[in-house]
Amino acid sequence: MQLRRPLLPGGPCPASPLPALLLLLALQGAAATPARPGGPQDSGWQKDAVLPHGLLQQAARAALHFFNFRVGSPSALRVLSAVQQGRTWINSKKEYQVDLVFTTERYNPEKGEEHLGKCSAQVLFRNEKPRPVVNVTCTRFIEKNTRQQKDYLLYKHMKQLKKSLDVVSMPDSHGHIDPSLRPIWDLAYLGSSYVMWEKTTPSLHYYVAQLSSVKQWRTNEDAIDFDYIVLLHEFSTQEIIPCRVHLVWHPGKPLKVKYHCQGPQAPEEASGTEEGSAVAPT
Structure with a gap:
């Protein structure tokens, strides 16, 4: 004959509180464990x-x-x-x-x-x-249509040049940039941004000091094929580092950059394939 445990008044026998207590402690412990910012839990980060x-x-x-x-x-x-x-x-x-x-x-x-x-x-x-x-x-990026119009005017201006650019230095010895060449400087600065990002470390950062040579290469494609030498000022060492930069630019399309810098810390060549991401502005 099978003996049954009598039911308590008001319902079935309650379950043991031990499993629930262990679960609660586990959840509290997980909440107290620091997580690596932007990634999975990693106790190696503090x-x-x-x-x-x-x-x-x-x-x-x-x-x-x-x-x-x-x-x-x-x-x-x-x-x-x-x-x-x-x-x-x-x-x-x-x-x-x-x-x-x-x-x-x-x-x-x-x-x-x-x-x-x-x-x-x-x-x-x-x-x-x-x-x-x-x-x-x-956020609060420049109005898209305005940006596209300005980029297209620069693109159209460079495509209509009767001869390729051949500028010796920019700015000149007095720090002056001819207004007609300012868009060219901006395009060169854009390509140099890639170089400066790639060369940055926790202790080294760079600024564009001067363009010592600017040339436009004629191509059969629609893009602007642009070659120049930029002098980068490295602030920690106060060195001036020349880098030969070649970029391919078309409004609205990804910028392609290759470069070679003099100096022991420079990679031999770099291209527009990079790690990380830049989220489109809102």
Whole structure:
């Protein structure tokens, strides 16, 4: 004869509280475990209390160089205005991941124009290696139709040139850029943005100092085939680094860049295939 456990008044016998308690403790433990920012849980990453000097500005510059390259518009170039906030993580390999928000300005601002707006970015510096991994999003971008019209006017101007460009230096010895050559400078700066992003490390950053040679190559394709030598000023070492840059540009299409720089830290050649992504502005 089988004995049955008597039921308690009001319903069936309640289950043991031990499994529920263990589940609750497990959930609390998972919530307390820090996660690597922007990725899966990784206990090797921790918030860095002491930032390397200038790391937030360094990350903002790298993100902006990458953004300018990805947008591919000489009419919509941005420069860094100010870093508003940021936080940094470090792992056992001395890699830094930086989350930050910064403001930008037009590279060629028009009279009375204010800040373009904000950008948010996540930048990963793999120790002292160049070419940081970038994800960046910017808002309040220049009006799309205006940008497309300006880009097309530049494109049309270069395609209608009766002879290829052959400029010795820009700016000249007095720091002056002829207004008729300003669009050419902007296009060269656009291609140089790719070079500066690739060469950036946590301790090295670059600015365009001068174009020592500018030439346009005639091609049978619709794109502008453009070749120039840019002198990059590296601020940490105060060195001037010449880089030969070749770019292929067509309005509305991805920019293609190849380059070769003198110096021990430069890759022999680079192209427009890169790691990371730039999100289209909203």
